[in-house]
Amino acid sequence: MTFTYAAATPYAGTPRRGPLTRLLEDERWLAVALLLPTVALLGLFIAYPFVKGVELSVTDAKVGVPGHFVGLQNFEQVWNDGIFRVAVWNTCVYTVVTTIFKLALGLWLALLLNNNFKGKAFTRAFILLPFIIPTVLSTLAWKWMFDPTFSVINWLLFQLGIIRSRINWLGDPNLALISVIIVNVWRGVPFYAISLLAGLQTISPELHEAAAIDGARAWQRFRHVTWPLLLPVTLVIVLFSVIQTFADFQLVYVLTGGGPANATQLFATYAYQIGIGTGLLSQGATISLAVFPVLLLVVIVQLLYIRRVETH
């Protein structure tokens, strides 16, 4: 048997590299290249609208009229606007109350889902439904459930003998705000539950076992093992949720349009009403921007806290 061998190609050094390849071999340039798409996207969809918003807020621009520089006049006007103040109060109540309930219920659900039981995978997927369904669609269903004339909730409570006259869910100013809070909590709990569940699953069961061997009861194990380890994740989730809830629009827009008598008016719905409904773009932008310092403060405080927790 004979074997033939191909003649070995003589070593000719590394292939010739283009200037781009050479540039990207430098880690600093590679980092720039990899970050570029993200920076472009953020610039286009976050920074540009933000800068445009700031620009609008210091002019007297209307739809189709570029406007002139007016300094802080819009901010002064908005500050003296009674409806804006109502919207500020409503937004704060809405955000604080929904966040507390979403966190409490989400954590409770996450702890339940973290156990082993039959149909676990299905239940976890099913729980996400309120979060997956488009908000407008689910809110329309809630609108029917709260409808003064056709409310299925009222019907049920009446049949059960709990109420004797119908509850005016969206017509009573206090109940209207409670109603939009209920819908927001219903929609937001799955996000908390699944995110916290992911956090729970990163906690090693050995820690729980060790604590159990040391005689820690369920509550003590949660208080001293689960909660400290879950805290960084929880804070990030709360941060996202607060930002989203503060800027909530569709839910209130569909459910009440900000009524009755502005009882459910939020920042976003009011900004839309003024900016789009009245064509006063500058004032609409001013109202939207009023959210910014508040959110900035929330973000700074929370990020500092997260850093402290992680350092410890």
Added chain:
Amino acid sequence: MARIDRRRLLKLSGAGAIAAGSGGLAGILASGRAPAYAQGTTVHYLRWSDFVPASDQVLKTKIAPEGEKALGIKLTFEMVNANDIQARVTSSVQSGSGPDIILALNNWPQLYTESLADVSDVADEVGKSQGGFYDVSKAVATVGNKWIGAPWALGGGLVAYRKSWFQEIGLDKFPETWDALRDAGKKLKAKGRPLGQTLGHTFGDAPSFWYPYLWSWGGKEVEAGGKTVALNSKETIESVKFAVPFWKEACDEGGLAWDDSSNNRAFLSGSISATNNGASIYLEAKRKPDNYQTEKGTPMWQDILHAPLPMGAGGQYNLPNPFTNMLMGYSKNQKAAKDFLRWISSKPIFEQWFTSQQGYTDGATLYWEEDKVWGADPVLLPFRDLPRKGRLMGYAGPPNRASAEAQTKYIIVDMYAKAVQGLAPEDAVKWAHEEMVKIYT
């Protein structure tokens, strides 16, 4: 073959269009040939989804194909929810591209005056040939002597009420004063058949009731010049004082949360005895007689009549809803769009659409008062006279941007809503007055 570059093509097609258009619509019709536009010229027309769906069908399946043939252009009709139109106008104006013509509701043209094309030639032509426009149509579509929109039609509300239920409490016709209506509503509510009206944040039915209600008491937003706010008056306070017990004793209190379709549903389900609305309740009941029936099993439409809102010390009014076609200033197809507006507003074409409305709207010109549509159903006949008793938001001033802002902020509606929710009438009026002052100064 001679080479035609882009610049030359534009020149040629432009010249062709001018030549064809020089005779106006009459010229087009007389020649029997469509005017020459650049190939692929499209006119995009954005409208609301009509409360009478049959009319949208007529537009899409009959009028659009006819228009394409007559004008030699491509027509795109797009219907969206009325609530979404303003968002579309804003994005289109700011980006400088979008529909060529947008159908505006209420006083919206006054919000976009700087962004609209001058259509005085079209409006003059249509107005002259059709007996002139109603004052309310003209008021929202003009700035000084310039037409910033071509009036299309006029919507408006009358009280739809259940004839037999009012007869049961001894009334053969709808009450003509507020006191009489309060008394009737009290009796009806005791039978579980309240009056139904929205006090919520909804653009149609809420202002349609509460503005005329204010006027009927003699209240007004501003003085005639449109500069001085005049809301905080004895008349307005009286109207609020009356509204509180009227609401509690006679109305469905769930109305605080109603949108524009809630009263339709409540009426058709037999939950309320009367509501101020367009003709859509009656038309829907008539369209589906098997679905909507009285408690006796007869078709509900046979038990529905229409009446104007009651009269007060200040008179008897309604708030018409003018529909206006706005030719957008950014449109690249000004000539084609104007020809389209002339064509679709012309008698034979408009009539097709108007007939399909069955009385839901009035024409914007006086000519349509004599149309055969009003002879078809006596129950709808009262809608014919709405424009003549109409006032617009911002009364006694013009229906300008400030009046639109007051409406968008629901100042008048919320004045009554706040009082109904427990605020002292004087304080509710004071609050509304102060908000109006901020808007008008």
